[in-house]
Amino acid sequence: MTIEEIKTLSALEIGKAIKDGRTSSREVTRAMLDLIREKNPAVNAYTYIAEEEAMAQAEQADADIRSGKLTGDLAGVPIAIKDNICTKGMITSCGSKMLYNFLPPYDATVIRKLREEGMVILGKTNMDEFAMGSTTETSYYGPTLNPWGEDRVPGGSSGGSAAAVAADLAVVSLGSDTGGSIRQPASFCGVTGLKPTYGTVSRYGLVAFASSLDQIGPIGRDINDVAAVYNLICGIDEKDQTSTETKKLDLEAVKNFDVKGMKIGLPEQYFGEGIDKDVKDVVMQAVKFYEDRGATVETFPMPIVDYAIPTYYIIACAEACSNLSRYDGIKYGYRPEGVDDLMELFIRSRSEGFGMEVKRRIMLGNFVLSSGYYDAYYNKALQAKALIKKAFDEAFEKYDVVIGPVAPTTALKCGESLSDPLKMYLGDICTVLINIVGLPAVSVPAGFDSNGLPVGMQLIGRHYSEQTLCGAAAAFQRENDHHTKRAQDKEVK
Amino acid sequence: MEITDELIEYLQQLGRIRLTQEEQEKTKKDLGSILGYIDKLNELDTEGVEPMSHAFGRTNVFREDVVTNDAMVDEVLSNAPEAKDGCFVVPRTVE
Numbered sequence: 001m002t003i004e005e006i007k008t009l010s011a012l013e014i015g016k017a018i019k020d021g022r023t024s025s026r027e028v029t030r031a032m033l034d035l036i037r038e039k040n041p042a043v044n045a046y047t048y049i050a051e052e053e054a055m056a057q058a059e060q061a062d063a064d065i066r067s068g069k070l071t072g073d074l075a076g077v078p079i080a081i082k083d084n085i086c087t088k089g090m091i092t093s094c095g096s097k098m099l100y101n102f103l104p105p106y107d108a109t110v111i112r113k114l115r116e117e118g119m120v121i122l123g124k125t126n127m128d129e130f131a132m133g134s135t136t137e138t139s140y141y142g143p144t145l146n147p148w149g150e151d152r153v154p155g156g157s158s159g160g161s162a163a164a165v166a167a168d169l170a171v172v173s174l175g176s177d178t179g180g181s182i183r184q185p186a187s188f189c190g191v192t193g194l195k196p197t198y199g200t201v202s203r204y205g206l207v208a209f210a211s212s213l214d215q216i217g218p219i220g221r222d223i224n225d226v227a228a229v230y231n232l233i234c235g236i237d238e239k240d241q242t243s244t245e246t247k248k249l250d251l252e253a254v255k256n257f258d259v260k261g262m263k264i265g266l267p268e269q270y271f272g273e274g275i276d277k278d279v280k281d282v283v284m285q286a287v288k289f290y291e292d293r294g295a296t297v298e299t300f301p302m303p304i305v306d307y308a309i310p311t312y313y314i315i316a317c318a319e320a321c322s323n324l325s326r327y328d329g330i331k332y333g334y335r336p337e338g339v340d341d342l343m344e345l346f347i348r349s350r351s352e353g354f355g356m357e358v359k360r361r362i363m364l365g366n367f368v369l370s371s372g373y374y375d376a377y378y379n380k381a382l383q384a385k386a387l388i389k390k391a392f393d394e395a396f397e398k399y400d401v402v403i404g405p406v407a408p409t410t411a412l413k414c415g416e417s418l419s420d421p422l423k424m425y426l427g428d429i430c431t432v433l434i435n436i437v438g439l440p441a442v443s444v445p446a447g448f449d450s451n452g453l454p455v456g457m458q459l460i461g462r463h464y465s466e467q468t469l470c471g472a473a474a475a476f477q478r479e480n481d482h483h484t485k486r487a488q489d490k491e492v493k
Numbered sequence: 494m495e496i497t498d499e500l501i502e503y504l505q506q507l508g509r510i511r512l513t514q515e516e517q518e519k520t521k522k523d524l525g526s527i528l529g530y531i532d533k534l535n536e537l538d539t540e541g542v543e544p545m546s547h548a549f550g551r552t553n554v555f556r557e558d559v560v561t562n563d564a565m566v567d568e569v570l571s572n573a574p575e576a577k578d579g580c581f582v583v584p585r586t587v588e
Contacts, residue, residue: 367528
């Protein structure tokens with residue numbers, strides 16, 4: 001098979017073609033690595049290209065498929081991994097100078113599962129430093145560019161994982177989502193991403209940012225691939241005590257899902273002030289599709305949305321400053337030369353190893369947890385969390401799925417939000433509530449704005465409702481082709 | 494709320510971070526606008542609301558405390574900036 005042919009296939013189709021002997025894992029992996037070598041210098045989606053490891057893994061996968069040892073749908077299919085997920089023997093830097101040389105001595109649980117399936121790891125993808133950012137511009141390894149426009153950010157923090165799929169440098173990838181970090185870059189890059197229910201995917205081996213919010217999930221070109229990867233990585237793990245027993249998705253049922261009779265709720269505040277008109281129009285058009293196919297649609301007020309950003313940034317920064325206290329220049333990572341005082345070693349390792357956005361969040365986190373402010377900020381945020389949970393509980397008494405935009409805008413111009421952190425934080429308004437409550441949500445390409453940039457629609461469901469969410473996404477993709485459009489043939493309006 | 498030089502100094506100390514003069518000025522401004530926005534939360538009536546940690550009622554999970562991995566001293570220390578005789582090396586702390 002030629003590169004051009006391979007590029008047209010989904011992950012599931014590649015898996016099938018390998019099994020049918022029309023191609024091999026070796027051929028597909030080689031083609032992908034060639035594309036990466038050619039195009040990555042411009043896109044900067046990968047921070048590490050696992051050339052040798054991937055080819056060795058592909059050879060092994062081919063042998064194991066021939067011998068009947070590997071039988072899964074995705075055996076031999078290549079995948080890209082966000083650089084905050086530990087991969088044994090491959091640098092896992094989290095986009096930070098602090099971990100520039102960190103070689104994990106173990107695989108994250110999700111990586112172990114992908115390897116067991118026979119998936120081939122192409123490399124590690126770029127991200128905002130420690131996943132803190134919404135543009136992939138805070139990476140120590142330089143920004144990733146959005147294939148849809150060279151002066152546009154890919155979103156973040158999983159910007160590398162989304163851009164890699166959009167630029168044909170991977171067919172599927174793993175990202176992580178703490179406040180929108182899978183969904184928002186998927187939206188900006190015109191690809192599909194799933195943030196699963198908290199606990200359905202083990203976080204063992206995911207470098208911690210905010211442990212009550214972090215969740216690993218897949219990004220791909222269509223929901224069927226995304227659902228198939230989710231099936232591989234989900235499940236309870238004794239190494240992550242917050243993980244839960246999870247039912248795998250019925251992929252056939254996802255593919256053939258009928259939205260007739262589905263009850264859809266649209267939160268008023270998700271379509272209100274601050275949301276771009278183009279974004280609103282595109283999402284409403286998509287909602288209309290569901291209505292035409294027999295779903296009922298209703299708008300409802302959700303005033304708690306106004307408190308999403310304050311609540312999220314208090315909780316996320318509080319947890320981050322605790323989690324990041326482990327970086328001390330002693331156990332792993334960056335350490336300056338010639339420091340002979342212990343306190344000075346801590347301070348210099350952290351001051352030189354962390355970038356500004358990380359330092360800002362550590363300081364913010366320490367502030368909201370410090371004595372005298374704890375009740376006014378941290379405790380208040382946990383109370384707000386209870387009210388946010390209640391608001392969603394009430395919504396899901398009436399609706400099966402809640403729909404809104406993923407982000408208030410399409411991909412921003414590079415550099416726009418770096419100078420103004422508050423402006424960047426406000427862009428997370430539509431995504432952060434979902435992490436606070438631990439809900440699942442999917443980002444689905446829904447159309448394009450007047451500049452030809454992709455717009456994402458967000459489908460939000462009850463806890464453990466991935467089957468319905470993926471099904472609803474699949475129903476949309478069956479009859480719409482936005483997700484098949486590539487930056488390479490951009491003229492679409 | 495007002496972000497004073499003292500507060501910036503205190504937060505650096507808590508986080509074991511040292512900012513340059515220029516970064517301190519920028520941080521003062523940024524934290525000012527971020528906390529200014531965060532203070533919006535004061536408008537939310539949370540009277541009598543129980544603070545929530547886990548959003549959907551998971552309780553603590555226990556397991557037997559048994560060793561499941563081999564000693565990985567060498568692998569773990571291989572990431573240490575400085576190690577000696579199976580231990581991390583740190584600057585002298587006791588005279």
